[in-house]
Amino acid sequence: MPFWTKNHSEDATLRDPKRKFRFIVNFDGISGENATAWYAKAASKPSFQIGAAEHKYLNHTFFYPGSVTWQDVSITLVDPVDPDVAATFSDIVVQAGYTPPPNVNEWATMSKAKASTALGAVTVTQIDSDGNSLEKWTLYNSWLSEVKYGDLEYGGDDLTEVALTLKYDWAMLKTENTDGSALKTSGGSEFFKI
DSSP states (O other): OOGGGSOTTTOTTOOOOOOTTOEEEEETTSOGGGGBOTTEEEEOOOOEEEEEEEEEETTEEEEEEEEEEEOOEEEEEEOOTTTTHHHHHHHHHHHTTOOOOSSTTOOOOOOHHHHHHHHOOEEEEEEOTTSOEEEEEEEESOEEEEEEOOOOOTTOOSOOEEEEEEEOSEEEEEEBOTTSOBOOOGGGOOSSBO
16 A cells, blocks of 8 residues: 555555665775765666667567666765765875876876776665665766766855765666665565665
8 A cells, every 4th residue: 555545644554655865885995984975965776778670570669678877976975064075075086096187198087997996885875764775876886987076156055065976887776675674676676676
C-alpha cells in the first residue's frame, strides 16, 4: 500500500518516502572531519546513458543496446572560512598534477591516477529521518573536471559557493532493507547494488 494510506502513528513499520534534503557527501581524499562535507548544499545522483546501434533492413529499423556511459555528477558546496573549501579543492587539482608553468622546462601534467587519488572515493548517501543510510552511491575513479568558485555581488546576502563537476568511470549503489540488512541483486551481481 502507498505510504499515505495508513496512519503512521498506528504502524511503526511504516517509513517515510526518501527526501531530497536528507543526504551526506563524503570525499575520501579530504582528511579529518572535513571528509564528510557538512558544507554540501546540493548533489546530483549518478546517472547513465545506454548507447544504441541502429540496423536498417528494407523498410525496418532495429536497435541494439550499446555501451553504458555514466553522466557527470554535480556537487555544490558552501565555502566556509574553516575549512576553506576553495583552497581545499585548489590543492586537490595541484595534487592531481596541475601547476601553472613557471618556465618552458616545466613538463609535468595531470594524470588520471593522480587526479582520482587526490580526490579519493566520493560517496553520496541518502539518509532517513534517523540518519540511517537508505542508499549510498560510490563513484569509482572520480576526478574533478570543473571547479567554479562562485560569484561576488555587493547586493547579495547569499553564502559563497563552490560548484564541482565530477567525472567517473562507474558508480555502485548500496541500499538497505527496512531491517538494516544490505540488499543484493539476483545472482549476487554487485554492478548496481551491493
